[in-house]
Amino acid sequence: MSDGASDKTSLTFSSKVRLPRLSVDQYVQGVRENNRTILAQAITLVESNSPFHMEMAQEVIKKLLAHTGNAIRIGITGVPGVGKSTFIEAFGTMLCEKGHRVAVLAVDPSSTVTRGSILGDKTRMELLSRNPHAFIRPSATGGTLGGVNRKTRETMLICEAAGYDVILIETVGVGQSETTVRSMVDFFLLLMLTGAGDELQGIKKGVIEIADALLINKADGENRTRALIAKGEYNRALHYLQPATVGWETKAYMCSALTGEGIEEIWNVVNVFREKTTQTGGFEARRSAQSLDWMYSMANDYLRTMFFSHPQIALLLPQMEGAVTSGQLSPTSAVQQLVTIFESAISKKE
Amino acid sequence: MSDGASDKTSLTFSSKVRLPRLSVDQYVQGVRENNRTILAQAITLVESNSPFHMEMAQEVIKKLLAHTGNAIRIGITGVPGVGKSTFIEAFGTMLCEKGHRVAVLAVDPSSTVTRGSILGDKTRMELLSRNPHAFIRPSATGGTLGGVNRKTRETMLICEAAGYDVILIETVGVGQSETTVRSMVDFFLLLMLTGAGDELQGIKKGVIEIADALLINKADGENRTRALIAKGEYNRALHYLQPATVGWETKAYMCSALTGEGIEEIWNVVNVFREKTTQTGGFEARRSAQSLDWMYSMANDYLRTMFFSHPQIALLLPQMEGAVTSGQLSPTSAVQQLVTIFESAISKKE
Numbered sequence: 001m002s003d004g005a006s007d008k009t010s011l012t013f014s015s016k017v018r019l020p021r022l023s024v025d026q027y028v029q030g031v032r033e034n035n036r037t038i039l040a041q042a043i044t045l046v047e048s049n050s051p052f053h054m055e056m057a058q059e060v061i062k063k064l065l066a067h068t069g070n071a072i073r074i075g076i077t078g079v080p081g082v083g084k085s086t087f088i089e090a091f092g093t094m095l096c097e098k099g100h101r102v103a104v105l106a107v108d109p110s111s112t113v114t115r116g117s118i119l120g121d122k123t124r125m126e127l128l129s130r131n132p133h134a135f136i137r138p139s140a141t142g143g144t145l146g147g148v149n150r151k152t153r154e155t156m157l158i159c160e161a162a163g164y165d166v167i168l169i170e171t172v173g174v175g176q177s178e179t180t181v182r183s184m185v186d187f188f189l190l191l192m193l194t195g196a197g198d199e200l201q202g203i204k205k206g207v208i209e210i211a212d213a214l215l216i217n218k219a220d221g222e223n224r225t226r227a228l229i230a231k232g233e234y235n236r237a238l239h240y241l242q243p244a245t246v247g248w249e250t251k252a253y254m255c256s257a258l259t260g261e262g263i264e265e266i267w268n269v270v271n272v273f274r275e276k277t278t279q280t281g282g283f284e285a286r287r288s289a290q291s292l293d294w295m296y297s298m299a300n301d302y303l304r305t306m307f308f309s310h311p312q313i314a315l316l317l318p319q320m321e322g323a324v325t326s327g328q329l330s331p332t333s334a335v336q337q338l339v340t341i342f343e344s345a346i347s348k349k350e
Numbered sequence: 351m352s353d354g355a356s357d358k359t360s361l362t363f364s365s366k367v368r369l370p371r372l373s374v375d376q377y378v379q380g381v382r383e384n385n386r387t388i389l390a391q392a393i394t395l396v397e398s399n400s401p402f403h404m405e406m407a408q409e410v411i412k413k414l415l416a417h418t419g420n421a422i423r424i425g426i427t428g429v430p431g432v433g434k435s436t437f438i439e440a441f442g443t444m445l446c447e448k449g450h451r452v453a454v455l456a457v458d459p460s461s462t463v464t465r466g467s468i469l470g471d472k473t474r475m476e477l478l479s480r481n482p483h484a485f486i487r488p489s490a491t492g493g494t495l496g497g498v499n500r501k502t503r504e505t506m507l508i509c510e511a512a513g514y515d516v517i518l519i520e521t522v523g524v525g526q527s528e529t530t531v532r533s534m535v536d537f538f539l540l541l542m543l544t545g546a547g548d549e550l551q552g553i554k555k556g557v558i559e560i561a562d563a564l565l566i567n568k569a570d571g572e573n574r575t576r577a578l579i580a581k582g583e584y585n586r587a588l589h590y591l592q593p594a595t596v597g598w599e600t601k602a603y604m605c606s607a608l609t610g611e612g613i614e615e616i617w618n619v620v621n622v623f624r625e626k627t628t629q630t631g632g633f634e635a636r637r638s639a640q641s642l643d644w645m646y647s648m649a650n651d652y653l654r655t656m657f658f659s660h661p662q663i664a665l666l667l668p669q670m671e672g673a674v675t676s677g678q679l680s681p682t683s684a685v686q687q688l689v690t691i692f693e694s695a696i697s698k699k700e
Contacts, residue, residue, distance in 0.1 A: 061680050069677060150682060157680070208590075209555060237590035242555040288675040295674050295681035302689055303653040324645050325638040327419060330411050330507070331645035332500060339652055346696055 019044060024059045031064060034162045036135065043137060046154045049147070061154055064161035069287070071103075071160045072274055073167045075181040077207065078191030083217045084170055085124040086257040087191060092125070092168065094263050096133040100166050103159035104128070106139035107152050107171040107181050135164060146301045149180050153294065156184065173204065182210045183290055186283065187270050188244060191217050192234070192252075194226040208237075210244045213269055219254035219261065227254045247280050248273055312341050369394060374409045381414060384512045386485065393487060396504045399497070411504055414511035419637070421453075421510045422624055423517045425531040427557065428541030433567045434520055435474040436607040437541060442475070442518065444613050446483040450516045453509035454478070456489035457502050457521040457531050485514060496651045499530050503644065506534065523554065532560045533640055536633060537620050538594060541567050542584070542602075544576040558587075560594045563603060563619055570606035577604045597630050598623055662691050 019041055022030070027045065030038025046057045078084050092102045104125070128134045137155060139148070156167050169185055171177040182188050190211035208214065214234050219227035234252035243250045253269065255262025277283040307313060320338065323329035369391055372380070377395065380388025396407045428434050442452045454475070478484045487505060489498070506517050519535055521527040532538050540561035558564065564584050569577035584602035593600045603619065605612025627633040657663060670688065673679035 058680065058683050058686065062683060065677055065680060154680070154682065204592075206556065206559065209559070237587060240558070240587040240590075291674045291677075291681055292671060295670070295684050298681060298685040299657065299688060300650065300654065302685065303657055304650065307649065307653055320645070321642060324641045327415055327641075330408065330415060330504070331641050331648060332504065333408050333412060334645050335648040335652065336408065338649060 019048070019053070024056060024063065027056075027060045028063045031060075031158055031162050032067065039135070039158065039162050040137075042158050043155050046158065047151045057154065061157060064158060067161040068157040069160060071156075071165045071167045072187065072270060073156065073169065073185040074270060075178075075185035075188040076168055076170045076191065077173050077178050077181065077189070078217070079193075080172060082191045082193055083257060084172075084191055087215075087217055087255070087263075088168055088170060089125045089128045090257040090260065090263050091266070092128045092134055092166075093131060094260075095166050095267065096128075096131050098267075100133070101164045102128075102131075102134045102166045102168065103156075103162075103164035104134065104136045104168045104170065105152055105155055105159070106137075107148055107169060107177050108139040108174065135159060135162075146298070149184075149294075150298065152180075153184050173207070178204065178207050178210065182244075183293060186277075186286065187212045187273055189266070190214050192230070193218060194223055194230045209241055212244050212248060212250055212273060213266065214238070214250070214252040215262070215266055216252060216254040218256060218258070220256035220258045224254075224256075230254075245273070245277060245286070246282055248276060248282075307338075307342060310342060310345060312345050313338055316341065369398070369403070374406060374413065377406075377410045378413045381410075381508055381512045382417065389485065389508065389512050390487075392508050393505045396508065397501045407504065411507060414508060417511040418507040419510060421506075421515045421517045422537065422620060423506065423519065423535040424620060425528075425535035425538040426518055426520045426541065427523050427528050427531065427539070428567070429543075430522060432541045432543055433607060434522075434541055437565075437567055437605070437613075438518055438520060439475045439478045440607040440610065440613050441616070442478045442484055442516075443481060444610075445516050445617065446478075446481050448617075450483070451514045452478075452481075452484045452516045452518065453506075453512075453514035454484065454486045454518045454520065455502055455505055455509070456487070457498055457519060457527050458489040458524065485509060485512075496648070499534075499644075500648065502530075503534050523557070528554065528557050528560065532594075533643060536627075536636065537562045537623055539616070540564050542580070543568060544573055544580045559591055562594050562598060562600055562623060563616065564588070564600070565612070565616055566602060566604040568606060568608070569604035569611065570608045574604075574606075580604075595623070595627060595636075596632055598626060598632075657688075657692060660692060660695060662695050663688055666691065 022038070022041065027038060027042045031042050042057075042060060045053050045060065048054065048057070076084060076088065088104060092104060095102050125136060129136050137159075139152075152169065156169070159167060167185075169181050171181045178188075188211050190207060190213070192214055194216060216227045216230055216234070231252045231254050238250050238252065241250070253262060253266055255266060257263070274283065277286075308317065316338065320329065320334045324331050324334050372388070372391065377388060377392045381392050392407075392410060395403050395410065398404065398407070426434060426438065438454060442454060445452050475486060479486050487509075489502075502519065506519070509517060517535075519531050521531045528538075538561050540557060540563070542564055544566060566577045566580055566584070581602045581604050588600050588602065591600070603612060603616055605616060607613070624633065627636075658667065666688065670679065670684045674681050674684050
């Protein structure tokens with residue numbers, strides 16, 4: 001990047017995202033050396049919504065791509081109060097002790113609006129955040145879930161290029177965030193509490209079906225017996241569902257971040273999963289499919305924005321919606337009218 | 351429609367879809383009078399892919415819209431061999447005897463390719479097809495599931511305008527057809543067989559979750575005891591899933607088209623469902639949401655076709671896909687390139 005380009009940045013965007021004037025190669029080198037300051041700045045670059053930063057971020061990612069993909073990507077979800085932070089703290093610390101390097105990311109669409117619950121990651125995971133082998137990044141904010149989706153995926157790639165070999169992506173489960181996280185990870189873990197029937201009320205439809213393991217947390221003290229019963233109940237229920245991953249049986253496990261029970265076991269489960277699906281080719285097939293799906297999903301986002309943000313469409317849409325829901329207009333006619341307007345508008349553009 | 355326009359049709363499309371030269375008003379009147387010949391022709395008009403027919407069909411639907419929406423729309427699915435035809439024959443005949451007028455439609459995306467299994471509806475449901483209060487229409491063929499979707503929805507509207515007050519939409523469950531049918535009906539019925547665990551293998555992921563009732567068919571003779579056991583097992587499994595319809599508990603029932611047991615009961619279930627959801631407002635809310643979703647889904651289909659069928663995009667896409675799946679190109683970069691090409695192409699159009 002030329003100085004001129006950097007000047008442009010500092011003039012136009014410095015008030016929004018503060019970044020040093022590093023070149024693409026400086027970012028790439030810093031990330032590859034796991035320079036934590038530059039790593040954090042590279043992620044800030046990826047998270048920036050400025051067109052200049054976005055373009056530079058793509059240059060950086062392009063050069064890092066060859067060094068990505070070597071981590072195991074694990075998604076973690078569960079209702080608030082299930083103990084995600086304490087689990088990740090215990091799980092991540094155990095992994096660091098085993099010699100792994102662990103990056104913790106978060107997908108939290110709520111944080112855009114509420115400055116939400118995962119923003120304070122570093123204080124929630126005090127022990128892990130001080131561990132030199134762990135890297136915790138609060139969730140990206142700003143924009144739609146689509147934007148958060150892109151930022152998290154690219155942050156994951158950057159962490160992989162920096163040598164982190166276990167990526168944990170946490171979500172609070174707002175909106176479509178579980179599906180979003182599932183679409184970017186190899187293994188999806190659903191944390192649960194005891195008392196199957198009731199607790200399930202808080203778990204959204206379809207979330208159990210996309211999980212590779214159910215993990216009953218807080219299985220300690222008096223709760224342990226109840227956790228055992230819940231585990232059996234969940235396993236019976238899982239018998240009726242098709243597994244999230246072909247060739248893998250989703251089962252229920254239990255753990256306690258307090259006593260440490262089950263923390264290593266779930267890591268073993270992840271490893272067996274990785275081995276099995278690597279042998280069948282399912283592991284790589286899923287990743288290829290995820291990349292393609294993501295490409296198509298971004299293209300569709302672009303198309304929808306182009307169409308529905310078009311001034312003439314945006315102006316007409318509310319009354320079209322009204323006419324369709326009240327049964328005065330067939331959806332087919334509505335779309336025909338919108339398309340006619342759109343096509344005449346873009347053909348007049350030049 | 352002027353004679354000139356009709357001439358254009360017969361010249362351009364007569365070899366493909368044969369239709370008499372009726373005016374929009376003649377179609378509307380014929381449908382409203384339940385003239386079965388004109389009703390069938392109006393549906394053929396809706397199913398035609400010719401632009402002229404499509405435009406005329408929209409005129410017809412527009413004039414019929416005020417007379418639609420009074421039927422209960424029931425989707426029926428189940429794996430091949432579960433006995434959908436015999437169930438629909440028994441269920442439809444019972445409804446006709448009660449004074450209802452029953453239209454049977456089908457969504458079968460496979461029939462496009464294989465001249466598939468639902469094409470022979472009339473011979474499969476011999477008794478019902480001869481009943482003057484029933485109208486059976488083989489599944490629409492030609493084109494994508496999106497096309498079949500539109501055709502079936504509009505055929506349903508035409509049948510409602512002709513006075514049919516129960517619409518049964520059957521699907522063989524190929525591809526995404528269950529979700530498609532769910533998106534156009536009020537009540538979704540999943541036919542099953544005894545022997546829960548094993549039979550479930552044939553039922554696609556997520557289908558149980560969108561059903562408002564599970565109906566174990568062929569619960570007769572020696573099978574009756576096994577059906578009772580299966581019913582209990584399904585009900586326990588359903589306890590772990592959130593119901594497809596807010597405020598409604600999805601349960602398992604059993605029936606036999608042979609003995610007639612349970613056929614009236616499932617109609618009672620549908621009626622209780624309709625009453626309950628009408629009281630809560632959920633019935634109308636779902637229909638409004640369905641119309642809007644359909645509008646947006648058609649708009650998205652249009653946008654995807656416009657983009658991905660664009661010659662320059664279509665030419666480049668295979669190598670983009672290859673680069674993305676092999677990890678040489680990030681999905682974001684790929685989309686950026688495609689969008690740049692597309693925008694420059696449409697701005698040069700004039």
